[in-house]
Amino acid sequence: MWVARGRSAVLLMLAGLLVACGTGGGGGQQTSGGTKHGDTLRVAIGIDPDTLDPAAQTTTTSAQIVDMMAETLVRVDEKGVVQPLLATKWDPAPDGLSYTFTLRQGIKFQDGTPFNAQAVKFSLDRILDPKTFKAQPGILGGKTGIDHVDVVDDSHVKITLKSRLAPFVAAMTQTVTAILSPASVNVAPNKPEQVTQPVGTGPYKFQERVAGDHITMTANKDYWGTRANYDTQVYKVVPEAASREAQVTSGGVDVINLPPANDIPALQANSAVKVILGPSDRTIQIVINTQDQTQPLLQKPEVRQALNYAVDKDAIIKKVLFGAANPLDAPMAKTLFGYCSVGSSYAYDPAKARSLLQSAGASGMSVKLVSPTGRYVQDIQVANAVAGYLRDVGLKVDGPGTTDWPTYVPTYTLAPPSQAKTDLHLLGWAPAYLDAQQQFEQFYSVRTPPAGQESSYYKNPQVDALIEQGNTGTDQAQRQKTYCDAAKMVWKDAPWIFLYNQRYPLVTSSKVTGIAGLPNEKFVTTWASPA
Amino acid sequence: MLTYVVRRLLVAVPTLLGVATIVFSLLRLLPGDPAVIIAGPTATPETIEHIREQLGLKLPLWQQYAGFLGRLVRGDLGISTRTGSPVIQEIATRAPFTVELAITSLVIAIAIGVTAGVIAATRRNTGSDLGISGGAVFGVSMPTYWLGLMLVIVFAVHLRVLPAAGADQGVVSLVLPAVTLALFSMGLVARQTRSAMLEVLGQDFVRTARAKGASRSVVLIRHALRNALLPIVTTIGLQFGTLLGGAVLTESVFAWPGVGRLLVDSIGSRDYPVVQGVVLLLSVVFIVINLVTDLVYACVDPRIRYS
Numbered sequence: 012m013w014v015a016r017g018r019s020a021v022l023l024m025l026a027g028l029l030v031a032c033g034t035g036g037g038g039g040q041q042t043s044g045g046t047k048h049g050d051t052l053r054v055a056i057g058i059d060p061d062t063l064d065p066a067a068q069t070t071t072t073s074a075q076i077v078d079m080m081a082e083t084l085v086r087v088d089e090k091g092v093v094q095p096l097l098a099t100k101w102d103p104a105p106d107g108l109s110y111t112f113t114l115r116q117g118i119k120f121q122d123g124t125p126f127n128a129q130a131v132k133f134s135l136d137r138i139l140d141p142k143t144f145k146a147q148p149g150i151l152g153g154k155t156g157i158d159h160v161d162v163v164d165d166s167h168v169k170i171t172l173k174s175r176l177a178p179f180v181a182a183m184t185q186t187v188t189a190i191l192s193p194a195s196v197n198v199a200p201n202k203p204e205q206v207t208q209p210v211g212t213g214p215y216k217f218q219e220r221v222a223g224d225h226i227t228m229t230a231n232k233d234y235w236g237t238r239a240n241y242d243t244q245v246y247k248v249v250p251e252a253a254s255r256e257a258q259v260t261s262g263g264v265d266v267i268n269l270p271p272a273n274d275i276p277a278l279q280a281n282s283a284v285k286v287i288l289g290p291s292d293r294t295i296q297i298v299i300n301t302q303d304q305t306q307p308l309l310q311k312p313e314v315r316q317a318l319n320y321a322v323d324k325d326a327i328i329k330k331v332l333f334g335a336a337n338p339l340d341a342p343m344a345k346t347l348f349g350y351c352s353v354g355s356s357y358a359y360d361p362a363k364a365r366s367l368l369q370s371a372g373a374s375g376m377s378v379k380l381v382s383p384t385g386r387y388v389q390d391i392q393v394a395n396a397v398a399g400y401l402r403d404v405g406l407k408v409d410g411p412g413t414t415d416w417p418t419y420v421p422t423y424t425l426a427p428p429s430q431a432k433t434d435l436h437l438l439g440w441a442p443a444y445l446d447a448q449q450q451f452e453q454f455y456s457v458r459t460p461p462a463g464q465e466s467s468y469y470k471n472p473q474v475d476a477l478i479e480q481g482n483t484g485t486d487q488a489q490r491q492k493t494y495c496d497a498a499k500m501v502w503k504d505a506p507w508i509f510l511y512n513q514r515y516p517l518v519t520s521s522k523v524t525g526i527a528g529l530p531n532e533k534f535v536t537t538w539a540s541p542a
Numbered sequence: 543m544l545t546y547v548v549r550r551l552l553v554a555v556p557t558l559l560g561v562a563t564i565v566f567s568l569l570r571l572l573p574g575d576p577a578v579i580i581a582g583p584t585a586t587p588e589t590i591e592h593i594r595e596q597l598g599l600k601l602p603l604w605q606q607y608a609g610f611l612g613r614l615v616r617g618d619l620g621i622s623t624r625t626g627s628p629v630i631q632e633i634a635t636r637a638p639f640t641v642e643l644a645i646t647s648l649v650i651a652i653a654i655g656v657t658a659g660v661i662a663a664t665r666r667n668t669g670s671d672l673g674i675s676g677g678a679v680f681g682v683s684m685p686t687y688w689l690g691l692m693l694v695i696v697f698a699v700h701l702r703v704l705p706a707a708g709a710d711q712g713v714v715s716l717v718l719p720a721v722t723l724a725l726f727s728m729g730l731v732a733r734q735t736r737s738a739m740l741e742v743l744g745q746d747f748v749r750t751a752r753a754k755g756a757s758r759s760v761v762l763i764r765h766a767l768r769n770a771l772l773p774i775v776t777t778i779g780l781q782f783g784t785l786l787g788g789a790v791l792t793e794s795v796f797a798w799p800g801v802g803r804l805l806v807d808s809i810g811s812r813d814y815p816v817v818q819g820v821v822l823l824l825s826v827v828f829i830v831i832n833l834v835t836d837l838v839y840a841c842v843d844p845r846i847r848y849s
Contacts (some may be wrong), residue, residue, distance in 0.1 A: 055707075055797075059807060061580075061624045069582030144626045145580060145593055153588040205626045222625075222635045223799030223807075224709050249707050249797040253691055257706040261698040417574035417812050443584045452584070462587055 047541040052241040052523065053264040054536055055249040059223050064206040065189035066138040067145040071441075072268065074186035075533040076246055079228055080121075081189035081211025084112055084131065085180060091292075091346035091445040091530040093180055097126065097190060097212065107175040107485040114166045118235045120192035121216045128162040133193040135160045135170070137203075144205040147187050149443060150176065175483040177490055178446035181348065185444055214239045214537055223248055240525070240540035256518070259284055265520045266536055272389045275333040278518055288335055289515040289528020292344045293441035294450070295336070295387060297322075297380070297397055297508035300435070302428040302468040308373040309434055315505035317367035318435075319357035321404040326359070327396050328511055331389050336511035342450065342501045344512045346530035349447025349481065349494030353502040357509060364404045380410035382437035383419040388513060394437045397508065411437070423466040428459065431468070438466065439513065445530055447494040451478045454501050469506035543840075547833065554829045561825045562614060562818065566607055569814050575599075576623050576812040597623045610818065619822070620815035624808065629819040632804060637823075639709055640800035643792070644785040646720040651727035652778060658728075659735020659774075660762060663743060674732060681729030690722040690795035707797035719796040723789055727781040734777045738770035745769075771842045779835030783828045 060073035065081050068074040084098035098112040118126040138148045139157060151157050155176060161169045172179065182188075195210035196203045208217045212235065215228035226246045230239045247264060249255045255267040256274055260283065270278060270286075279286045299318065303309040324338045337345075340352045368374050378401065382394030394411035401408050414422075422432050442449030452458050455478045456470035477497035484490045502509070515532050524542040528534045577594035578585075594600055598609070613620055619629035655678075662674040697718060698706035709715045742748060743766055751765045790802035801820055808816035840846045 059803075061811070062626065069580070069585070141592065141596075145596065147581065147585065147589060149584065149586055149589060153586055207627075221710075221799060222632070223639075223803055224797070245710075247708050247710070247797065248799070250794050250803070251707075251797070254694065254707045254795055254797060257691070257694045257699050258708075261694075261702055261706050263698065263706045263708070414573075415810065417579050417810060418572070420578055421573050421575060440583070449584065464583065 047240060049241045049539075049541040051243045051245060052266070052536060052539050053245050053247060054266040055247045055255045055258050055264040056267075057248075057250055057252065057255065057269055059248040059250075060226070062145065062205075062207070063209050063217070063220070063226070064144070065134075065186050065191065065209060065211075066143050066206070067147055068186045069147055071532045075535065076226060076228075077186050077189060077209055078213065078533070078535075079215040079244070079537050080213040080217055081186075081191055081209045082213050083184060083186065083189050084114075085183050087181075087184050087445055087529060087531060089290075089527055089529060091290075091348070093184060097131075101180060103180075103485065107172075107177070107483075109169055109171040110179060111163065111167055111169045114168065115235070116166055118212050119233065120195070120210055120212055121231055121233075122192050122195050122198075122210050124192050124194050126190065126212050127165045128168040129165075130190055130193055131168045132160045132162050134190045135188065137191070137196075138187055140204075142204045149185070149187070150178075150182055151185075151188070175485070177482055177484050178348070178444065178448045181444040181446040215244060218243070237538075239537055244536060244539075259518050259520060262520065265523045266526055266534075266539070267518050268515070268534060269388065270516055270518050272331075272333050272335060272516070275335060275516060283521055285519050285521055287517040287519065287526065287528060287534075289517055289532075289534055290346060290530040291441065291513045291515045291528075291532045292346055292445055292530050293387075293439050293513045293515075293532060294339060294342070294344055295390075295393070295437070295439045295510045295513050296339075297394075297435050297510065298423070298438045298467045299506055299508065300428075300431050300433065300466075300468060301470070301504075301506050303431070303434055304429070306376065306378055306434045308371065308376050309378070311371050311373070312504050313367050314371045314373045314376075315508075316357070316503075317364040317371070317373070317404070318401065318508050319505050320360045320367065321364035321406075322397055322400045322508055322510070323359035324357075324510055327393055331392050331396050332511070332513075335388060335514045335516050337514065338511050339509040341498050342454065342507065342509060343442075343447055343498065344450075344530070347442060347445050347447050347450055348487075349450075349491055349498075351491070351495035351498060353499045355502070357505075361400075361404050368404065368406075375405050375407060377407040377409065378434040379412070380408055380435040380437075381412045381414075381419070381422060381433045382410075383416050384413045386416045386419070387437075387439045388516070390437055390439075393510070397437075397510075423460070423464075426460055428468045435508070436466070441532060443531075447498075448478075448482050451481070451494070451497065454478070454497070454506065467506035469501075469504065471500060471504060474500050474504075543837075547837070550833050550836075554826075557829065558822065558825055562611065562822060563607075565818050565821045566610060566814075569812075569817055570603060572812065574812045576814065579812055580623065614822075619819035622808075622813055622816045624811045624813040624816065629815045632816055633801065633819055633823055636799060636801045636804045639798060640786060640789060640793070640802060642716065643719055643723060643789055643798060643800060644782065646716055647724040647727065647785050648778070648782055650720060650724035651731050651781065654724075655728040655731030656735050656767075656774065659732040660739055660767060662732065662736040663739035664762065666740065671736075675736070678729040678732040678736075681725040682733070683729075684725065686722060686726065686791045687795055689725065690718070690792060693718050693722055694795070707795075709798055719792050719798050722796070723785060723792045727785060730777055730781060731774065735770065735774050738773045739766060742766045742770040768842070772839060775835060775838050775842060779831050779838075783824075783831045786824065786827055 056072050065077050082097050085093050086096040088094045101110055101112045103110050138146050155174045158171045158173045163169050192210045200207050214231050214234045216231050218229045219227040228244050230242050252271045256270045258264040259267045299315050308314050328336045382391050384391045391413050398408045398411050423436050456475050458465040459468050474497050477493050481490050481493040517534050519526050522542050525539040577590050581590045581593050622632050658674045662671045665671050694706045697704040704718050705711050705715055751761045793800045793802040805820045
């Protein structure tokens, strides 16, 4: 009894202390721009960023934090269209082998040094420098990327490519190309080969990082554009989805990403919070081994089409994903440049699936299905549903087998066709920038493992030729048409069971507004304000 | 005594070498290429190859092993492949959080567990005994993950008196994770104390102490509890090691930035140097705790002598 009374007393004291200290958020005051000013915005995210060095970014959650501190020359808007940021315009050379960017004038980095063409050259050279720790130049490096960067004058920089790369400007929206103050990389704890505290031109400045716990940024009072509304933003690392949900519903934080999917309906009914099903460029699919040796029937397009008809995508989206996805009507997300609806669909039709399987001599065939667990929203649950639908049309499905992500990757990433271990595997693919070139890496036979990650081993010389035209063309309208033609062929050949375009769930306190999801799965809290 | 301590520490060296070798080998047997995981799903083969070279993963395995042991002798645990920071720095940043959590949990577990065990033993077969024994079984049996979330729902979501997660609000942040983590050890300590006390309470010297007129508290604490301490100390010693190394789930549920979560993150990204470093550190902790527990025996029971 005494223990119970004592504990209550302690809890009451703690409650008083918490009320006295406040728990963030911030009652705002109106700013001149019509939005309200706030003290601290608290955001809970599921991963602990491995690095804040722009040059080494691989995950969108980490990259969006870096974006708040260091800006790129160009950015994507909510519709996925490339817009100016630190560059006001860009002019491709007629041969498509170089681009000249005109830079914004009068901007200073957060350390007071000027932003200019030298800083752009320094930052781009840095991502190509082999000494930079875990640099991720991607398509901007290697044999086909940037050859060299020239300073034309203080406000113009010319980037020369090794070969024509049509999506070059889209690729420049990636956080890896963010511009850092050249002086800042020599200021401890930063080192030229590794930056831990980025100093850019962004609306927020790095303040503190406690590894595994939080990253704190403060508003840049000298920001060249519209000032941010919150004085401080704290990104807290909360790995468990259920704990993040408890944080936002208890008022401990103002924004979370990726709540438990099965709680989305309950959260939508909770007036204390708002659920945002943000856009995403990620497609989720069951990749089919089109050169399968153990199950050669999968080499037939009509069998693969049958698998597409066998699965009820709408039901999976409704019952397993609680609405957090859109069915695919093309082999890519709608927000990518190059998207077009292919004009036909694989609407759920088990009778047609059975008929196609029968005519191909594939009735009752055996297939092995694998899926990761915890990598994508409801991944293993979706794989289980798919297995059920395939069994419904008479297939013998072994699986879904599952492992954690690091164990899963080698089962498909590196294995050449002769060593493939599965018939079907669940995979998500999110282009690093919003151009169909990135999506077609999944259908371009040149990228067959180990040379790339085209794990369906799909090979269609006509599609390959169209992809090459699209990747190097300079006429954007022509590129759009080329990719559209390729997409129609891919859809018909069905190297995947085309499932859905994932949406990116966020939950915010109803006391906060101005959080926007971008089609590349970043959610921008920079311009948030108290509601 | 000093000779004994030195001898025990010397014996620890081959043990640690064995641990280092086993963890090195097991990590390399795990499926998953660190370079592929670090480079991300859309990386080009050139990027993956470059990262593999940068992280020293292209060297033959024996060279990687020799380099690892060579650095270990110099006290260098290498560089984290995930963050690029020295492993020692990574561990040093996280260790204070885990130590703070483990010590707080242990203090709670000992204070409540020993008291409850003594009460249960002295009131054997009463309602109190039944309640305490039932509570101890509950504490030992409840999955940490579930229990942690239940406490969060009650105290953070509904009552709103404690933060749901994180370590950035001082002592208040510590309450829920420490209580969650303590419950398991508390149950064990209570059960161990109860059975040890029951055994001692029936002995002749306790009856003698009562007969010569010693007060109830003197009989219980000075005579009975002191003689029952040996198995309790063993349990507490083992539990401290478990709390340090086994706080992984609690740290994940409460977003506590300790060594357990560092280990999980590092296994997930196949960060070999950090996993090796953390496992070695935990091995050292276990060796030291076992040694300290043995030395405490001598304090508790003067009949035990080490030479």
